[in-house]
Amino acid sequence: MKAIYPGSFDPITLGHLDIIERASRMCDELVIGVLSNSQKNPLFSIDNRVSMIRGLTERFGNVSVDTFEGLTVDFAKSINANVIIRGLRAVTDFESEIQIAQANSIQCPDIETVFLTTSLKYSYLSSTVVKEFASYGGDISQFVPSEIIPKITEKYNKEN
Numbered sequence: 001m002k003a004i005y006p007g008s009f010d011p012i013t014l015g016h017l018d019i020i021e022r023a024s025r026m027c028d029e030l031v032i033g034v035l036s037n038s039q040k041n042p043l044f045s046i047d048n049r050v051s052m053i054r055g056l057t058e059r060f061g062n063v064s065v066d067t068f069e070g071l072t073v074d075f076a077k078s079i080n081a082n083v084i085i086r087g088l089r090a091v092t093d094f095e096s097e098i099q100i101a102q103a104n105s106i107q108c109p110d111i112e113t114v115f116l117t118t119s120l121k122y123s124y125l126s127s128t129v130v131k132e133f134a135s136y137g138g139d140i141s142q143f144v145p146s147e148i149i150p151k152i153t154e155k156y157n158k159e160n
């Protein structure tokens with residue numbers, strides 16, 4: 001099974017890494033798809049996001065990182081992946097995720113969406129929470145891997 005795990009990853013969090021680690025155990029190959037057109041004002045450029053994710057996932061032998069624009073199903077098809085992995089945190093995720101998954105399956109019935117439920121300890125965590133805390137100089141050590149903390153804090157220090 002070849003799967004993609006699509007997202008903005010702006011920045012990658014411990015919640016994302018937890019899903020990546022668990023998904024990598026389920027599939028033969030996992031491609032993390034970094035969406036390049038999701039937000040007009042990302043904190044990190046697409047290249048920065050890709051290099052951070054690469055550094056943090058090279059310990060997994062079957063995980064690679066790629067970028068894409070446009071529809072997730074088109075990206076999946078272009079690399080012959082048959083599964084889309086998404087993480088589910090709360091009911092609020094469920095509503096929009098099920099719509100997207102069903103629309104995708106109408107577009108492309110051969111591609112399955114598989115949801116992994118978040119680990120309890122990361123159920124509150126999102127890239128937005130990380131940015132919110134970092135912007136006020138808060139402690140983000142429980143949110144993101146220590147390797148990327150300086151990269152995040154530097155972004156906000158520059159602004160001040």
Ligand code: ADP
Pocket residue numbers: 006007008009010013014015016019038085086087088089093117118119122123124125126127
């Ligand atoms: P998107 O903009 O597509 O939602 P994100 O980078 O925010 O991209 O998230 C990518 C995927 O990771 C989504 O499926 C999201 O639900 C999942 N995810 C994000 N944070 C967590 C978390 N703390 N635990 C589990 N899954 C998560």
